[in-house]
Amino acid sequence: MSRKTDTHLARALANPDFIADFDSVDWEALIGQARTSDLLGQLAERLLAAGHMEQVPAAVRFHLDAALRLAALHKASLLNELAVIGAALQDLGQSVLLLKGAAYAATGLLAGRSRIFNDIDLMVAKSVINQAEGGLFRRGWLPTHLNAYDQRYYREWMHELPPVEHRTRGTVIDLHHTIVPPTSGHVPDAARLIADARPVHVPYCPDLFRVLTPVDMVMHSACHLFFGELQKGLRDLYDQHCLLSEFAAADGFWEALLPRARQHQLEYPVLLAIHFSQRVFGTDIPDAVRDESTRRLSSRWTGRLTDHLIDASMYPLHPSSDSSWRRARRQILYARSHWLRMPLHQLLPHLAYKAFVHSDEQAG
Amino acid sequence: MASSSRISDLTDTELAARLRSPAGLRIRLGSFVAGIRSDIRPVARGISALYADFPLAGHDEFCDFPVELSGSGGIRRVIRPQAIFRFEGMQPFKPLPGEQAFAMLEWGLNWVFTNHAQHSLIIHAAVLERDGAGLIMAAPPGSGKSTLCAGLALRGWRLLSDELAMVGLDDGLLTPLPRPISLKNQSIDLVRKLSPDAVIGPIAYDTAKGTVAHMRPPRASLNEALLKVQPRWILFPKFGIDSPCEIEATGKAQTFMQLVNNSFNYPRLGTTGFEAMGRLVDACDGYTARYGSLDQIVPELESICSRSS
Amino acid sequence: MAADSEERRWALKSPEAISVRHWPDGSVVYDARESFTWMLSPQAGAVIDVLKLDPAPASVIHAAHPEAFSDLQEVADLLSNLSDHGIVHSAQ
Numbered sequence: 001m002s003r004k005t006d007t008h009l010a011r012a013l014a015n016p017d018f019i020a021d022f023d024s025v026d027w028e029a030l031i032g033q034a035r036t037s038d039l040l041g042q043l044a045e046r047l048l049a050a051g052h053m054e055q056v057p058a059a060v061r062f063h064l065d066a067a068l069r070l071a072a073l074h075k076a077s078l079l080n081e082l083a084v085i086g087a088a089l090q091d092l093g094q095s096v097l098l099l100k101g102a103a104y105a106a107t108g109l110l111a112g113r114s115r116i117f118n119d120i121d122l123m124v125a126k127s128v129i130n131q132a133e134g135g136l137f138r139r140g141w142l143p144t145h146l147n148a149y150d151q152r153y154y155r156e157w158m159h160e161l162p163p164v165e166h167r168t169r170g171t172v173i174d175l176h177h178t179i180v181p182p183t184s185g186h187v188p189d190a191a192r193l194i195a196d197a198r199p200v201h202v203p204y205c206p207d208l209f210r211v212l213t214p215v216d217m218v219m220h221s222a223c224h225l226f227f228g229e230l231q232k233g234l235r236d237l238y239d240q241h242c243l244l245s246e247f248a249a250a251d252g253f254w255e256a257l258l259p260r261a262r263q264h265q266l267e268y269p270v271l272l273a274i275h276f277s278q279r280v281f282g283t284d285i286p287d288a289v290r291d292e293s294t295r296r297l298s299s300r301w302t303g304r305l306t307d308h309l310i311d312a313s314m315y316p317l318h319p320s321s322d323s324s325w326r327r328a329r330r331q332i333l334y335a336r337s338h339w340l341r342m343p344l345h346q347l348l349p350h351l352a353y354k355a356f357v358h359s360d361e362q363a364g
Numbered sequence: 365m366a367s368s369s370r371i372s373d374l375t376d377t378e379l380a381a382r383l384r385s386p387a388g389l390r391i392r393l394g395s396f397v398a399g400i401r402s403d404i405r406p407v408a409r410g411i412s413a414l415y416a417d418f419p420l421a422g423h424d425e426f427c428d429f430p431v432e433l434s435g436s437g438g439i440r441r442v443i444r445p446q447a448i449f450r451f452e453g454m455q456p457f458k459p460l461p462g463e464q465a466f467a468m469l470e471w472g473l474n475w476v477f478t479n480h481a482q483h484s485l486i487i488h489a490a491v492l493e494r495d496g497a498g499l500i501m502a503a504p505p506g507s508g509k510s511t512l513c514a515g516l517a518l519r520g521w522r523l524l525s526d527e528l529a530m531v532g533l534d535d536g537l538l539t540p541l542p543r544p545i546s547l548k549n550q551s552i553d554l555v556r557k558l559s560p561d562a563v564i565g566p567i568a569y570d571t572a573k574g575t576v577a578h579m580r581p582p583r584a585s586l587n588e589a590l591l592k593v594q595p596r597w598i599l600f601p602k603f604g605i606d607s608p609c610e611i612e613a614t615g616k617a618q619t620f621m622q623l624v625n626n627s628f629n630y631p632r633l634g635t636t637g638f639e640a641m642g643r644l645v646d647a648c649d650g651y652t653a654r655y656g657s658l659d660q661i662v663p664e665l666e667s668i669c670s671r672s673s
Numbered sequence: 674m675a676a677d678s679e680e681r682r683w684a685l686k687s688p689e690a691i692s693v694r695h696w697p698d699g700s701v702v703y704d705a706r707e708s709f710t711w712m713l714s715p716q717a718g719a720v721i722d723v724l725k726l727d728p729a730p731a732s733v734i735h736a737a738h739p740e741a742f743s744d745l746q747e748v749a750d751l752l753s754n755l756s757d758h759g760i761v762h763s764a765q
């Protein structure tokens with residue numbers, strides 16, 4: 001049979017029953033989209049939880065099983081790294097927040113199940129961030145960006161230090177002091193985020209690690225997604241869908257979400273997260289919250305355009321779901337991600353420098 | 365006819381048409397189906413020479429690995445043409461000069477298999493089978509492993525792979541993935557002279573690995589490509605010009621460590637990898653062999669392998 | 674050898690992360706925490722085996738593997754050597 005395949009992955013993740021009458025063309029599109037979006041493990045997890053693995057043809061199941069195995073290795077490796085990081089940072093005398101994937105996995109959240117980690121995101125108070133970096137250096141992590149421009153770019157303008165990479169194991173850590181770049185003009189109260197964070201137990205670690213509260217976690221995930229370059233748009237939005245679905249049951253979650261986001265000047269990304277998560281994955285959002293989001297988003301004059309651009313980044317970069325029109329919109333979105341993070345007088349020289357260095361490296 | 369036919373059943377025009385079709389040429393590699401798309405003529409020539417005996421997969425079968433080898437567009441098509449490898453639309457490597465297109469397909473497929481074999485411990489090794497028992501020859505490039513592998517395959521050993529030993533994490537067995545044997549520099553002529561049966565494909569000059577060509581795998585090996593094999597011997601070959609032939613037993617701990625150095629995914633597998641490697645070493649006799657010619661080592665090796673099998 | 678050093682207890686840094694296999698030509702040790710594999714003498718392998726369970730003094734290691742060592746001094750020397758390489762450390 002031939003049908004449109006471009007939303008196969010989102011639809012299968014939203015509702016696994018969607019695979020019921022799949023033929024090999026459908027499966028190829030689904031697996032290909034999941035591979036290119038880094039969502040194969042989560043897809044497997046979703047089909048497994050729905051009890052649909054038996055319906056999956058053996059050849060396809062092989063790859064889902066492979067993804068589950070790979071994800072299990074990522075999880076084991078994360079726990080090992082956290083044990084080493086725990087030892088490296090225990091003298092800090094302050095809590096260390098796990099962010100994003102590491103937080104989801106350590107807390108046992110749905111969003112962290114069979115998720116792939118490219119790096120480990122940590123957050124500490126700005127006053128101890130250099131000390132924390134030193135602790136990691138002593139345990140074998142090394143700076144990745146040795147060039148002076150990059151070092152300055154991160155240290156002056158960003159919400160994180162240049163990534164550090166372990167010299168033998170290759171694991172990468174991003175050390176943050178807040179959840180959005182200060183240059184974006186949004187200034188969340190980092191001290192409050194840290195003070196409100198909740199302890200999380202990590203095996204073989206001192207009592208050191210914390211995770212953001214559910215509301216803050218959603219807020220950060222939304223910032224990461226909509227202030228970022230949206231290169232893994234669908235994967236990050238699926239995180240959002242899992243978080244919202246799982247936290248929905250918690251007392252007072254929905255009542256607190258938007259007010260709290262306003263307090264931290266981060267309402268806009270949260271509104272987008274609610275809107276897109278609902279549109280792409282059919283997330284169950286209470287009517288009142290959904291109505292408020294729609295109202296506030298439509299009052300922004302750039303609303304429709306942004307909506308249209310972001311939509312393009314929610315399709316996997318796979319031949320079965322990509323098109324030149326979507327590629328063009330993603331290009332614009334890439335530029336947008338920079339102007340959201342930085343005023344133009346800083347952004348333009350930065351992009352010029354990057355373009356220059358990039359073409360230089362290609363020539364060499 | 366669809367699923368029992370082989371590449372050699374296709375005319376050159378049919379083969380080129382399948383390579384250009386959206387689904388690609390569907391070909392069975394071990395237990396997998398690859399969908400190969402290409403508009404580059406040397407790729408079609410290489411496939412027709414080296415994959416002649418490979419079975420075609422049916423059109424309604426799931427394609428495990430869609431790969432594409434395309435030329436660059438625009439002026440690059442004429443001046444210094446390039447070959448671009450894609451997997452699922454992604455481009456994991458930089459383009460190579462157009463004349464290396466077929467070699468790039470082979471390297472690309474190696475990359476695809478190493479990255480998707482989460483069920484196996486993968487060792488950079490040639491693997492062959494005789495009397496139901498597996499021989500793993502592990503060595504870094506330049507140690508003569510592929511030449512020795514081609515030599516044994518031409519003497520009737522079953523080829524499992526010339527590059528990747530895939531040791532099952534669950535069952536400890538070797539999964540066959542017979543594909544063309546990669547030959548470099550002098551070994552291309554050497555193997556050509558070994559047997560009139562040796563079919564050598566297109567030659568790529570000046571690659572990162574020197575001059576590269578491939579030998580067609582024996583048809584009998586393809587017929588048994590789904591039969592897993594119990595590993596029995598591990599050999600570390602070391603070719604040296606004019607070297608006398610010396611084969612000595614290697615202790616298991618020593619063998620373990622050498623295999624670790626030749627493994628692609630051992631570090632990623634954590635404790636699972638350690639356990640799998642331990643089981644493999646327990647199941648095998650280890651040897652280190654220095655030799656100066658195939659004439660010396662092949663009889664020695666065959667005598668060891670019939671003695672202890 | 675002074676009595677106090679015989680009584681000193683030795684430990685592995687992260688025993689829960691250590692796996693070990695023994696063969697006649699040596700023992701292979703894997704540290705999952707550091708993702709590191711190395712080969713040790715059969716005697717050193719025996720030491721790791723004991724310390725994996727609990728920190729222990731040389732005398733306990735000697736008693737557990739009398740076949741592996743000619744005397745207690747040999748155990749003590751080996752421990753000090755392993756300690757120099759950061760493989761074991763003093764538990765007190």
